[in-house]
Amino acid sequence: MPKITYVEPDGRAVTLTLKSGQTLMRAAMEAGLEGIEAQCGGNCSCATCHCYVRPEWLDKLKPPSEDERLMLENVAAERRPNSRLSCQLIANDSLDGLIVQFPDRQS
C-alpha cells in the first residue's frame, strides 16, 4: 500500500494511499485531483494524465513504452526529461514515498 504524493498545479500537495497494481492516474481520478484529465481513461491515447516525476525516483520506474514515449514528445504542457503519463505508472510497494507533480495544463 504505497503512499504517493501528488502536487497540484497550484502547489498543493495531496498524499494518497494506493493499492499495489493500481495506476497513478486511476488513484488521482478517484480522489478528484484537479491537475489531471485522463480523457481516454488509461488507454495511452490522449496524454492528459501527464505528470513530472521527482528526478530521484525516475530510475525506480519501469521505463516508458514506445507508445508512451511518442505521446510524451508532444504533450500540451512542457515536455521535461521527467515527464511521464500517470496511466502508465503502476503502484507497488517500492514506490512508497514517490512524488509527482501535475503540469499547468493537460490539453
Added chain:
Amino acid sequence: MDPNAPIVIIGAGQAGMQIAESLRHEGFNGTLTLCGEEPHPPYQRPPLSKKWLVEGGSAASLAVRGPAVLERLKIVLKTDTRVRAVDRTRKQVELSDGSQLPYDRLALATGSLPRTLPIPGASLPGVLALRGIADSVAIGAAIRHCAAEGRKIVVVGGGFIGLEVAAAACKLGAEVTVLEGLPRLMSRVTAPVVSESFARLHRSHGVQLVFGAQVAEIVGYEGHVAGVRTRDGQEYPAGCVIVGIGVDPDDLLARSAGLLCDRGIIVDACSRTSDPLIAAAGDCTARRLPDGELIRLESVQNAIEQGKSAAAALMGRERPFVAAPWFWSDQFEIKLQMVGLSRGYDQVVTRGDLDKPAYSAFYYRAGRLLAVDSLNRISDHMQAKKLLDAGLSPTPEQAADPQFELISLLKARDATAAGA
C-alpha cells in the same frame, strides 16, 4: 440573480459529472443536484466496448471520480432517477416518482440512445445494443455463451461500436460476422483507405465482413434470436445479435420543454441553449459552428469540454469549446487516433506505411488541412492536434513526406512571433 441559487443537472454521465465538478471549480456554492437514470455513479463508457467487455471488472473501476469526491464537492447524486419533464415556467423538474425539484439554473446532459432496427424480430431476446454497464455485461455474457456453445455472433453495423464489439468477441473466442449496409467500414467518418485497413485487420482475425447488407429480419427460434436475414434472402445464423448502427441524441426532455433542437439540443460554442438559464453538454447536443453548420460529436472530449463550457455559462462566463475534436478507437493491433473534422474533404494524402499499417491520412479541403486519422502513428496524431489547434496547415506535399517534420511549422511560427 443569486449566483448560489440551486442548480440541477439532468444526466449523470461523463458530461453531467464534468458540469458538476466544474461548477464547484467555478465557485458555485449552492445546492447542486445530479440526476441519473442508472444505479451507478458517473462512469466512463469507452471501455464498455473495449477492454472492460473482454476482461470484465467492477462498475467502480469505471467511475469517473471516487465516491469521496462527490461528498467533498457536495454534489447530491440521485441515482435511479428519471426526469419526466422540465417545467421552465415554474423552474422545476418533475421526477418519475412524481416529486418536483426546483432549479434556478439547469444543465442537460442526457446523452444519446442507440438506434434500433425497425424490422421484425428486433426485440427478440438475444438482440442487444450497447449503451450502459448493464448492456456491456449482457453482451459479454452472451458472447461468452455463444463462444462456449460454438454459436456465431452477428454484429449489425460496421462503425466504431460494432467493430470494437466484433474485436472483443473475437478475443473471447467467438466467430463473428459483421453486416454493414454501406460498401465499406466506418464510411461516415473515414476515407476509403482507412476503411480498407480496418477491413484487412478484421478479416485477418477471422471476422467475416459483409458489405451492402440490408438487414430485413431478425429470425427467432423458440423465442430467442437464431439469425439475421438480409433483403437478398441470405440468412446468417447467430446465437446473439449486437446492433451498433449509431446513436441518436436524447433530446426528448429538451424538445418537450420547448428548447430549440435539431437532432440534438442546439447549443453555441459556450454550451448555451435557447434558454439563458439552461446549458447542455455532451452527446445530447448539436453545436453551432462558426460557419452556421450544426455538429454532433459523441466523444469523451466533447463531454468534458462542453461540460466545462456549460458550467462556466451557468455562472455567467464564456468558455468556448474551440479545440479540434479528437477521438480514438482500439481494434486488435490498431490504435486509431483521429483529430479534426474531415467532413467536406476533397483530398486525402497518406504519410507512412500503409501495409504495416502505420500511417496517417490527412484530409484537405481546398488545400487546407481539416483532419488527420492516425493508425499506429502516435507522433503524427499528437503533432496534428497541435497544428490544428494553432490553425496551421502543412501542404499536402509536406504531409505526405515522412521526412518533413510536421511540428516544425509550429516551431517556425513561434520563432517568427518571438522575433517580431
